[in-house]
Amino acid sequence: MNKQRLLSGHETELLTNEELQKASKDLVMYKSGLVRILPDGWLYPAIATRYLDRIYNMELRSDDVLIMTFPKCGTTWMQEILWAMIRNPDLDPSNEEIKEPLWVRSLDVGIDMLFDNYKLAKNGMNSIAEKFSRVCPGKKKEDGMAIQIVENQPSPRVIKTHFPLDLLHKDLLKKCKVVYVARNPKDMMVSFYHYIRVAKGGSYQGSLEKFAREVMRGEIPYCPYWPHVLQAWRQRDNPNLYFTTYEDMKDDIMGELRKVNKFLGKNLTEEQLKKIAEFTSFSSMKTRGEPIDKAFYIEDIWQKEGGMFRKGIKGDWKNHFSPKLNQEMDQWISDNVKDTGLNFKFGN
Template sequence: MTRRLLNGMEVVQMDEEWIEKAKKKHGMFKHGMVRILPHGYFYGGRAPYFIDKIHTFKFRPDDVIIMTFPKCGTTWMQEIVWNMIYNPNLDNPQAKTSIFLRSPDMSQDMQFDGEEVDNMEVSEFEALFRKIAPDKDPEEGMLLEILDKMEGRRVIKNHYPLCLMTPGLLDKTKVIYVIRNPKDALISYYHFARVMKLFRFSGTLEEFIDDCLKGEVVFMPFWPHVKEAWSQRHHPNMLFVFYEDMKADIMKELRSINTFIGTNLTEQQLENVAKFTSLSAMKSRGDPIDKRNYKTELMEGDTVYMRKGQVGDWKNVFSPELDAKVNKWIEENSKDTDITFNYGN
C-alpha cells in the first residue's frame, strides 16, 4: 500500500512478512514500518501523519533547530544551545530538569507508537501535555503540541532530514546540523539500540551494522540525510558542525554558535557553558530519561544518551572484515560529495 505526503513524497508500507522476520532482532511499531521515497527513509508507521503536521508547523524566527542523524552529538548540542540561551551564568534552576522537556524532539511522536511503549515510562511528557493541552488527543502528537505551546525562544531537537521539514525551513529559522563520522555513529547507535526498550535490538554488532547499511534500522539511511544538509551549509541560517571539532576545541565551536544564534555571551559565560555541558558534567547529572525505559543494564559509567563520546572508538571494536565492509559503504556513498570526516586516525 502506498500514499503520498503533503510534500509529494511517496510512502510505502513494509509487508507483514518482512516485519515478522525483523521482529526477531528489532523492536517494531504498532502501525508497522514505512519507507519514504525517493530516499528510502525508514520510520514507524505513524511517521507520515506527523511529518504532514510538521509540513505546516509554525516555526518562529528565533527558533534554533538541532538537526542530526541519531547518535551524532544531539543531546550535547541541545544542552549547549539551551544553556547558552537560558543558563549562561549557571543560575537557572530549570537546567536540572530533563533536556527533553526543555528542548523537545519533534521527531519523537512517531516513536510513541513503538510496541514497547506501553512498558515504558513517558509520564513526564504526558503530564506536560495534559497541562498545556487538556482537551487535545495525545495521539495527535504530544511533542508537537508541547512545542507549539512553548513560550520564549525554542531549542528544538529533530532527527528528520531537511526534505521532510516545513518547506523553506532555512528561510524561516536557524538550524544547527551536527554530524559525526559514520563509523563512530554506527557504534553509538548500536549501543543505544541494544539498551533501549523501544529499539529492543538483540543481534550482534555486525548484524546491526548490516541492517544499517541496508537501510533497515529506524531513521536510516545516513547519507541522504547528511548530504542534503551539507549542500545547504553556506545558507546564512545553517551552521554545520562536526562532532569531532567539538571534541577537539569546544571553545572555538561555542564562539561560532554564539555568533550564529546571537546570544552575545562573554568569554566567561562561554567557559561556564563549556564546563556545565562537558561529557563528565552531563554524565554526573545522569540520563535525561527514566531508567525504566532501559532494556538491559548499561556498562559501568555509561548512560544511554552519553556513553564514551570518543573519536575513533570504532577502532577498538571493528574487525578487519567489518571495517572493509563499512569502508566500501562510505566510499560508494561519499564519492559524489566533498564532505570529509575525521575518523580519529
C-alpha cells in the same frame, strides 16, 4: 494505512509482512508496523505518517533554533549547549526548565511515533505526558504530544529533530536557524548499536556486524544515513544552517562555541561560553544523570553499558570493528562521499 502522499511531496509505503518478520527477528516492533518514505527510503514507525504533515505545517518562528542530527551523532551534547546558550546563558540554577529532563526541555518533535512501540506504549513517556497535561490542557494526546508542547512553548524555542531537512517545511531555512551535527560513520555505528540494544524501543538482538550491514542497507529505523547528512552538507553555506561535526566539537569545544555564538547572534561573553563549556562537558552531563526517563531503556543493560553518556570519545570504533567490517565500511563511506567534499576524522 495505505500509500499516501505527504505535504513534503514524499510518498509512503508500508513494509510487507515478509519485511516486517525479517526486521522483528532482532528488533522490538511497532504496533502499526514500519513505513518507508520514498524516494530516499526513510524508515520510520508507520504511525509517523500521522504526525509528519502536522510537523511540516508547524508554525515556525524567526527565533526558533532546530538541532538536527542522524541518531547518535552528538545530539544530546549540542542540544544541551543550545538550550544553555538560548534559554539560560548565565546557568541560573533557579531556572525552572533546568529542573526538567533535557528531552523535555527541548523536545524531539517527532518522538510520539516511538510510543507506538510494544514496549514503550504503556510507560515510556511519563515526563512528556506530565508536561503535556500541564501545558496543553484539553488537547488530545493522539494528535501528538511533542508537537503540541512545542507549539505552546515560549520563544525562543530549541527544537530537536532526527528527521532530515527534506521532510520538514520547504521554507525552514528561510524562517529559522538549524544547527546540524554530523559524526564519523564508524563511531556513529558503534554508538547507535549500543543505544538500540539497551533502548526498550529497540532491544536489538543481533551482532554489531549484522546491525552495521543493516544500517548500510537502510533497514534500521531512521535510516538511510547518507541522504540525511548530505542534504545538510549541501546547505552548509546557507546563512541559516550551521554544519559541524562531533569530532570538531571534541577537538576544540571553545572554538565551536564561539562559532555557534556568532551563528545565533547571541553575543555571549567569553566567560559565559567557558561556563557553558564546563556545564556541557561529558563529565558534568554524566554527573547530572540521564536526560531521558528510565522507562525508556532496559535499566540493567543500560547501566552495564554506561548509559546515555557511555564514553564520549572519538575512534571507539577501533575497539569493535573486525578487519572485514572496517573494509566494508570504508567502501560504503568512499562510495557516498565521493565528489561531495565531505570528510570525516576517524582517529582519537
